[in-house]
Amino acid sequence: MREIERVFHAAKRFDPAELERTFTLMGADFFSMLLMPSLAARITRIAPAVSLRFLDSARGDVARLLQEDEIDAALERPLEVPDWVSSALLFHSPCAIIAAKDNAAINRAGIEQNGLLPIELFCEVPHAIRSIDGSMSGFTDEALAKIGRARRVSLALPHFQAVALAVASGNYLAAVPRQFAVSAARTLPIVIYEPPLSIPVPEIRMYWHARHDDEPPHRWIRDQILETVGAFGFPEAGNE
Structure with a gap:
C-alpha cells in the first residue's frame, strides 16, 4: 500500500x-x-x-x-x-508518387501535377526506393503483383531524403509517404502524382x-x- x-x-x-x-x-x-x-x-x-x-x-x-x-x-x-x-x-501514411519536374517520360505523356500516372508508364519508368535492409521490393511491388504487374526498381537507398534527391536529379519515380512528398516538394524540383493502383496505407x-x-x-x-x-x-x- x-x-x-x-x-x-x-x-x-x-x-x-x-x-x-x-x-x-x-x-x-x-x-x-x-x-x-x-x-x-x-x-x-x-x-x-x-x-x-x-x-x-x-x-x-x-x-x-x-x-x-x-x-x-x-x-x-x-x-x-x-x-x-x-x-x-x-x-x-498514404502513398504518393514523386518525379522530377523535368522527367522526360512524364512530360511526354502530358501528366499534370497531382494527376494519375498511367499504369504502363508507372511500370516502365525506373523506380528508386527507400530500403534499410537492401531489399529491392516493398508494399508497392506486392500491390502490383496482385494485379499481375511489376515495376523496375533500379535504385535502393537507406533514407527517404536520399530517394528524393535521386528523383530530383534523375528520371526515377518513387513511391513515398505523402507527408514526406509534400515536404520534399517545397525545397526540391519534384512533382507529386497519384499512383495508378491501390497501395496499402x-x-x-x-x-x-x-x-x-x-x-x-x-x-x-x-x-x-x-x-x-x-x-x-x-x-x-x-x-x-
Whole structure:
C-alpha cells in the first residue's frame, strides 16, 4: 500500500520543467526531418533540461532495443512485436508518387501535377526506393503483383531524403509517404502524382516497453510526440 502511495505522489509531483533526462527515439529520416525540429522546439519551451536523441531505423531490432532500454520509443510502420511492447497510432501514411519536374517520360505523356500516372508508364519508368535492409521490393511491388504487374526498381537507398534527391536529379519515380512528398516538394524540383493502383496505407505507430506505461516522464514524452504529430494534420493522427 505504501509503495502504491509513493508512486501516486511521485506522479502527482511530476513537473516537466524540472526534468533532467535524455530521451532516445528511433525511426526513419522521415521523422528526423518532419517531426524532430517541431518536437525539439516544443520540448525546449516546456522542459529546457530535457535532451532528445534520434537514431536511424537501421540501428537494429526494435524489440531488443526497447528491452535493453537503448531507446525509449520507436516510430515505425506495423511491426510484429512481443506482448510486452505497447504501441499507439501516430497517423496513417498514404502513398504518393514523386518525379522530377523535368522527367522526360512524364512530360511526354502530358501528366499534370497531382494527376494519375498511367499504369504502363508507372511500370516502365525506373523506380528508386527507400530500403534499410537492401531489399529491392516493398508494399508497392506486392500491390502490383496482385494485379499481375511489376515495376523496375533500379535504385535502393537507406533514407527517404536520399530517394528524393535521386528523383530530383534523375528520371526515377518513387513511391513515398505523402507527408514526406509534400515536404520534399517545397525545397526540391519534384512533382507529386497519384499512383495508378491501390497501395496499402500503413499505420505509423509509436512503440515502447510496457514497463514504462505509467512512468510519468515517459508518459509525458509520448504525449508530446502525439500532440506534435497531431498538430501537423496528418490523416487520423493520434486516433484509434
